[in-house]
Amino acid sequence: MKAAVIVFPGSNCDRDIQVSLRKAMGTEPLMVWHGDSSFADVDLIAVPGGFSYGDYLRAGAMAAKSPVMREIADRANKGVPVMGICNGFQILTESGLLPGALMRNAGLKYVCKDVHLRVEANDTPFTQNYSQGSVMRIPVAHHDGNYFADSNVLDELEAENRIAFKYTNVDGTESEDANPNGSQRHIAGILNKKRNVLGMMPHPERLADPDLGGTDGKPMFEGLVAALGS
Amino acid sequence: MSEITPEVIASHGFTEEEYDKVLDIMGRQPNMTELGIFSVMWSEHCSYKSSKKWLKTLPTEAPWVICGPGENAGIIDIGDGQAAIFKMESHNHPSYIEPYQGAATGVGGILRDVFTMGARPVANLNALRFGSPDHPKTRHLVSGVVAGVGGYGNCVGVPTVGGECEFHPSYNGNILVNAMTVGIADQDKIFYSAATGAGNPIVYVGSKTGRDGIHGATMASTEFSEDSDAKRPTVQVGDPFTEKLLIEACLELMQTDCIIGIQDMGAAGLTSSSFEMASKGGVGVELDLDKIPQREENMTAYEMMLSESQERMLMVLRPGTEARAEAIFKKWELDFSVCGELTNSGHMVLRHKGEIVADLPIDPLALASPEYDRPWVATPKPAALDIKSSPEPVDLMATLTQMMGSPALASKRWIWEQYDHMVMGDTLGHGRPGGDAALVRVHGTAKALAMTSDCTPRYCYADPVEGGRQAVAETWRNITATGATPLAITDNMNFGNPEKPEIMGQFVGCCEGMSEACLALDYPVVSGNVSLYNETNGEGIHPTPTIGGVGLIEDASKSVGIGFTGDNLDLILIGETRGHLGCSLYLELIENRTEGAPPPVDLVAERQNGDFVRSQILAGLVAACHDLSDGGALITVTEMALAGNRGARLHCSDQDLPLHAWSFGEDQARYLLATNTSETLIANASAAGVAAKVIGKTGGSNIEMDGVGSISIATLRQAHEDWMPTFMNG
Numbered sequence: 001m002k003a004a005v006i007v008f009p010g011s012n013c014d015r016d017i018q019v020s021l022r023k024a025m026g027t028e029p030l031m032v033w034h035g036d037s038s039f040a041d042v043d044l045i046a047v048p049g050g051f052s053y054g055d056y057l058r059a060g061a062m063a064a065k066s067p068v069m070r071e072i073a074d075r076a077n078k079g080v081p082v083m084g085i086c087n088g089f090q091i092l093t094e095s096g097l098l099p100g101a102l103m104r105n106a107g108l109k110y111v112c113k114d115v116h117l118r119v120e121a122n123d124t125p126f127t128q129n130y131s132q133g134s135v136m137r138i139p140v141a142h143h144d145g146n147y148f149a150d151s152n153v154l155d156e157l158e159a160e161n162r163i164a165f166k167y168t169n170v171d172g173t174e175s176e177d178a179n180p181n182g183s184q185r186h187i188a189g190i191l192n193k194k195r196n197v198l199g200m201m202p203h204p205e206r207l208a209d210p211d212l213g214g215t216d217g218k219p220m221f222e223g224l225v226a227a228l229g230s
Numbered sequence: 231m232s233e234i235t236p237e238v239i240a241s242h243g244f245t246e247e248e249y250d251k252v253l254d255i256m257g258r259q260p261n262m263t264e265l266g267i268f269s270v271m272w273s274e275h276c277s278y279k280s281s282k283k284w285l286k287t288l289p290t291e292a293p294w295v296i297c298g299p300g301e302n303a304g305i306i307d308i309g310d311g312q313a314a315i316f317k318m319e320s321h322n323h324p325s326y327i328e329p330y331q332g333a334a335t336g337v338g339g340i341l342r343d344v345f346t347m348g349a350r351p352v353a354n355l356n357a358l359r360f361g362s363p364d365h366p367k368t369r370h371l372v373s374g375v376v377a378g379v380g381g382y383g384n385c386v387g388v389p390t391v392g393g394e395c396e397f398h399p400s401y402n403g404n405i406l407v408n409a410m411t412v413g414i415a416d417q418d419k420i421f422y423s424a425a426t427g428a429g430n431p432i433v434y435v436g437s438k439t440g441r442d443g444i445h446g447a448t449m450a451s452t453e454f455s456e457d458s459d460a461k462r463p464t465v466q467v468g469d470p471f472t473e474k475l476l477i478e479a480c481l482e483l484m485q486t487d488c489i490i491g492i493q494d495m496g497a498a499g500l501t502s503s504s505f506e507m508a509s510k511g512g513v514g515v516e517l518d519l520d521k522i523p524q525r526e527e528n529m530t531a532y533e534m535m536l537s538e539s540q541e542r543m544l545m546v547l548r549p550g551t552e553a554r555a556e557a558i559f560k561k562w563e564l565d566f567s568v569c570g571e572l573t574n575s576g577h578m579v580l581r582h583k584g585e586i587v588a589d590l591p592i593d594p595l596a597l598a599s600p601e602y603d604r605p606w607v608a609t610p611k612p613a614a615l616d617i618k619s620s621p622e623p624v625d626l627m628a629t630l631t632q633m634m635g636s637p638a639l640a641s642k643r644w645i646w647e648q649y650d651h652m653v654m655g656d657t658l659g660h661g662r663p664g665g666d667a668a669l670v671r672v673h674g675t676a677k678a679l680a681m682t683s684d685c686t687p688r689y690c691y692a693d694p695v696e697g698g699r700q701a702v703a704e705t706w707r708n709i710t711a712t713g714a715t716p717l718a719i720t721d722n723m724n725f726g727n728p729e730k731p732e733i734m735g736q737f738v739g740c741c742e743g744m745s746e747a748c749l750a751l752d753y754p755v756v757s758g759n760v761s762l763y764n765e766t767n768g769e770g771i772h773p774t775p776t777i778g779g780v781g782l783i784e785d786a787s788k789s790v791g792i793g794f795t796g797d798n799l800d801l802i803l804i805g806e807t808r809g810h811l812g813c814s815l816y817l818e819l820i821e822n823r824t825e826g827a828p829p830p831v832d833l834v835a836e837r838q839n840g841d842f843v844r845s846q847i848l849a850g851l852v853a854a855c856h857d858l859s860d861g862g863a864l865i866t867v868t869e870m871a872l873a874g875n876r877g878a879r880l881h882c883s884d885q886d887l888p889l890h891a892w893s894f895g896e897d898q899a900r901y902l903l904a905t906n907t908s909e910t911l912i913a914n915a916s917a918a919g920v921a922a923k924v925i926g927k928t929g930g931s932n933i934e935m936d937g938v939g940s941i942s943i944a945t946l947r948q949a950h951e952d953w954m955p956t957f958m959n960g
Contacts, residue, residue, distance in 0.1 A: 009563065010471050012387020016655040049653075051385040054471025110380050112650045141384070141650045206652050211671065211786065213659020 001228040003029040003044040006072070006088075008063045013049035013086065013203065020205040021046065024221035037067040042080070043228040044125075045072055049086030049141070049203060059102060059144045060090030069095050081125050081228065082197045086142055089189070089199035098192055098199045099157070100149030105142070106182025112141040114214075115180050117165040117188050117202060118172050124191060126198045127164060129223030135172045136216035138202040140180050145201040147183035147190075154185055164189040164198055234259055242269035248600055255594045263531045263580065263588045268595065270498035270536060271505060274762055277599040280728035281760045284741045288755045289748040294717055295756055301422060302343040302494065303413075304756025306718050308782050312672065313417050314679055315349035318357075318410035318722040318778040320761035324465040325407040329374025334382040334468040336409045338540050341386065342494035345477050346543060348421040348484050349413025352654060353670045354383045356393040356409045357683040357722070357776045358645075361402030363637050363957055368397070371405055372645075373958065378468075379409070380648040385470035386477065389657050390649035391668035393683055397637045400687075403766025408722040410778040412681055414672055419484055423493040423503075424510035425546040425572055430490060432504070432517065432570040433552070435559050436476050436542040439500070440525035442466045443538025472541040472564070479562040480543065488551035495542040501535045503544045504578065509596040511546075514575035519582040521569035531580055531587040546572060606734035612692045615812035615826025622890050627941040629820055629890070630864055630933070635949030636819050637957070639861055644954040660791025664873065666708040666857055667779075671786050678786035680714035682779050686860070687772035689828035692813050694736045694773055698743025699831040703898060705779030706751050707857040710840040711901060713789040713847035714781035716751065721758035721777055726770020728762045736773035743831075744775060750833035751840075753779070788848050792856040794874030797929035799853055800908035801878060803863065805839050805900030806921050809891030815861050816894035828896075835899040842920045843901045851907045851914075858900040864893035866902045867926070868933055868946055877943050879934040880926035889938065904928055 003021050007014045014031065021029045021044075029046070032039045052063035063069070069091070076082045076097055084092040092098045105111060114137050119130040130136065149157070157163050165188040169178045179186045181201070189200030204217030239249050242265055252260060252268050260268065270276055278285065290298035296313055297305040303317035321336025333356075341351050356379050361368050383390045388411070425432070443466035483489060491511060493503045500522070508515045519534050529537075547555055552568055559566035573579070580588040623629040633639055646663035654670075658678060661669025667682040684704045690697025702719065709716040721744065726733040748754055764771040783789050811817055812826025846852050854874065858866045867878050887895075905911050908924055915922035934940040 010385070010474055012385075012474065012653055016653070019655055050387060051471060051474070054385060054469070054474075056471065109377070110384055110648045110650070112384075112652065113647050139652055141652065143384075203652075206655060209655070211658055212652070212655065213662070 002042040004032045004042040005046045008034040008052035010052045011050035017048045017205045020208045024225045034066045034068045045082045047084040047088030060094040063091045064094035084199040092199045102144045103146040110143040118168040120163045125227035129219035139206045140202045145181040147187040162191040266532050267501050279600040282601050292754045298756050316412040317757035318720040319759040321407045328465040330378040333375040333378030335466045337382040338468045340409045340411045344411045344413040346494045348419045349415035351388045351413040353412045354390040358395045359401045359406035362399040365402045382470045384650040386474045389651045395642050400772040404764040408776045425491040425507035426511040428574045430572045431568045433545045434567045434569045438523040438525035440539045444536045466538045475562040488555045490546040492545045499538050514573035514577045516579045517570035523565040531582045604734045605731045607731045612827045627939040631949045635953050640953035641951045665792045666711040680709045680712045680781040682708040685776045687774045690773040694739025695743040696828045698740035699747045701777045702747035703836050705777045709781035711855045711857045714783035716781040718756045719779045723760045724774040726765045740775045792873045794928040795853045799904040799928040801926045802903045803925045809887040809895035810897045814896045831898045839899045842918045852903050854904040862894040877930040877932045881936045882925040
């Protein structure tokens, strides 16, 4: 499996996901500078977290116009798996690869803490190593993670089983308290129609190493390697 | 150009004597630009004129110290050819005037001090002190400062892993925002600020220069009065995105051999960076101000030299490498301008629009900066508290709950959840905020750095010498409690007006106590910062020498956290318990008294007990460890219980002591360990001559004291967690 990590000015989780991918794949992912409009063929494209362009204007808005994003859109349309984490999710919605928008957290403050996620769809290369309905502990760290879309879009996401993760309590039940940012229908991550593009606010790469306090993020990377070849 | 009148001289903060010295050095009347340059270079903030004499007495050497005070930050050896580079710096005055930007630019400034030396910043910490929670400004200041610290650190992608936050009325008019950055560099890639080689190009990189922050250093060198809000324009505005680009561009350039010297533009901006670089390298400087990237039109030489615009660096490059360096900065979309060159003249010559607008001799100005031996009086030693004056509380468990929910001890989760404390993927699970010290792995190795900041200002106020000792010892203990070996400190000396002998006496006393502790613990000062004039309308803050400590553990997997890791672990109290209630939090919170002498710090016992505890952690005999500090033994047990989400049953207090003195006394040099090998541990302690006693066991969902009472962890957690969010929402 070959993977690419896209680096924008202001990306700051690029190294973190590089480490997680390297550990799972056993090889070095390709680091792609945002100004490069073409790069080698890969089996997975990761758009990392951070503050691309300082989140000025709107989180992800400027990065979405970067030359590399046209290339990513083309490849996504051809079926290459693309995962956007945190700022990466914001960039994917801003570029139209995923529906909806990430608004300012309902609490209006930046929030960095472990939350619980329930796996809603395990029929994708990203989630295949999780059991359906299982609950994992993964950190969030964002100021703008409040997922918003109009109710038609939300209904469609649900009907097509395109909600990948929801925020829940540790026992898998939903509640306002368990939702760190006010996301509609407690949405933490969604898929595109073809199910090859995933956007999620939580950071699986931050809990994929026992020394860091947990490994619930690890199955995502191992599942990708299993699905896309080692 | 304006005329140099006595009013202009006074408004630049010169005493008559100092201005005479200016005339001496110049051999003529200075013009406005020159006067402004003298003013910032000789400000308290840049010259350390009141504190220098005493800072020189602090121990700064150890075999592992690579570079002590005097550079942008201190450097210590952490093995494998690597170095930790760190410093703490205050941004007190600006943060009071404009909390968000003041705090944000404080973080930005300290980050630059560290990466300018070649280190990648890997952790930020911050020590915050606010006025009373009842003060009408406190909530606004907390909210702005925390958002500013987070806004900057989160965006640059450096985890904010630790710190402290305290409330006390003495900070009502002068909050303290002390920010610390720790970075890691390869020892063969460390960069210093000295500029050498006449003819070598001087290069300006980073953000453009604007009119913000002019005279910030001078503002930080005077007291506040009612009209301080009018000083808002002297606060700079931060741009963390540009800082992030600047970090990456500088570190990329540092992989080449282009750089001879590099210095960030901090307080007093272009003036102090160019002066310091030239003075250290023994060269002259010629700058062409027309080449300085400018954000605003028609800026004068005076404004450019005194601007404190953020995210700027000055470098001296090897001739011929300019194009290579420029390509890197262009890639990161940053300004890059060759704006001058080094000379043999020993002078700083500034050209602007074809004219020479300033010509100052560098060494005389730098070396003749004033140094005062300010008069001081020692703080009278307080009388010891008579324990008989402190009645036992009726309900010890209710008292415990009240203390856990007090501003001093309540959880600061509301703060640190606004900081990204995990980015960079090396913050250990049990080294996240809330423990004794933060633990951050050295990327790609098995090692970790342990980092903490601490100070107990109420001790320093009652007895500066003891308080100075205690502040150093407590950080040493915090690091030891993780299993790491404490290596060195950075100090951030926050005091009132040094022109008052009693304030100067506090400063002198704290330095004395700190020195003793540093020597006894082999724990030198490698960097630091002084913030004086923290006074409003004549009222000074409590003396606050904030200590930032850094330690190393070779095998991070051996480190421990504070949370109980299982049931039926024995709890072992290390160190002598004498029930010292003088100056304690108990006395302040429960009896509303701030009396007595602070607990004496026995540095021999500190060393012995700490070295013992560390050896037991590294031998794998300890499951969890927490040092005893504010609030004493019972608070420590409770904090460990909350962190591990399981209770404890205590079967042992001390028959000779009143129960509340045993529970809440703040005797120093103590640790609480949870272990499943207590017999071995007790035997080891006895062999080492260290006092150790089993006081209970972990388990259950209550804190229970035999024959006294019991209270649920849930009740304690609620009190502990609720105070801060409730206060901030109020």
